[in-house]
Amino acid sequence: MKAIMDEDKVIKLLDSQIRNSYGNVFWTHKIHEKDADIYRCWNNWIKIAQIVLSAISTTGIIFILFGVSQNTPLRDGQYDCVRWAALISSGISALLVIANSLAKGYDLGELSASHGATALKLLDLREEYLSLLYDIKAKTINVEEIQERRDELKERTLSVYANAPRTTSRGYGKASKAIEDGEPFFTKDSLNKILPVDLQEE
Template sequence: MSDEMEAAPDCDPYLLAQVREAFGRVVYSHKTHEKQADICFRHHRLQHAALIVLTAIGSGTFLAAVVGALGKPVVTSVATSFIALLVTAMSLGAKTFKFEEESDAHRGIASRLWDVRESYISLIADLMSGTASDAQARKRRDELQQATRDAYTDAPRTSPKAFERASEGLQRNQEMTFTSHEIDLFLPEALRLGQDEGGS
């Protein structure tokens, strides 16, 4: 807290600490939704690639030519039926598991959270430079909290895998807990409080 008071002596240090913590949470949420969108899009690509391959293999003429060359019509019939079953299952799966739509939804939330994240950076800059009064900063903070809440209300759920990838991407392992040093790593250099490594 003393570092925050030294960095921005004219603003409420508790307000600055709260805004920085909220900023850190938004950074994590934004990155997690980005990672979840990537995961969903990869599933979408794999789903469609598998459907294309199975449909091509399952085309009766090709399969009959390959398997029929062995001279066993029963094997040809069973193989054709099995591939047709897989194609049907994949087609139903594509209608049930809409990975592309889910990916787009996560990207949309990430975009909204990016805007909130950047606005928090601006608020932190205004607090630390003294250009925003505490009253103005509290009003802006409340608006950003509402924008974040609105984004979370519309957000699809993310997976532990996405959160893990976000942690790796942000070079962190502790969920939603931030030291001042860790938040400094997210901020432009001019807005950092300049603590030693590890926040001590």
């Protein structure tokens, strides 16, 4: 009887450790998911800005050329219009240069894709941690099998973390809001919020 109780205690400790690992993977997955959304949004806005600014800049240049290429002399009011058009066109051209520089200096599309790929890998790991927790609860595996699967998942998780892009504070904030918990370390209550009902602890 004592040996059975000891094994139950070990399984309970392993279950607690795996729950915490599940929580960390869940949390990190959500941060990378939000960072992917942030970079994708910025990339889309910069592309739109490039198109709009380029169109406005070209229109301004055409207006200036049209204004100064007429055979008839320009009246005073027309000089003012051309001068303002030149100033506005120059300002828009400067903004276009900035937008182009941002697009070249920061590959936002690549950053979004990298965070998205990491999020997918973590989602797969999250589901495997969840399956392991269900197997523990159903008592279909013994201590050795639990330890073996835990260690294998730990190695894979560390490998994903090692190759993952750096997360941002904004992604952290959005993830925190999404799961209604801003703590990186999980209490029983916070884990219960992200675990299925069948796996929640009393």
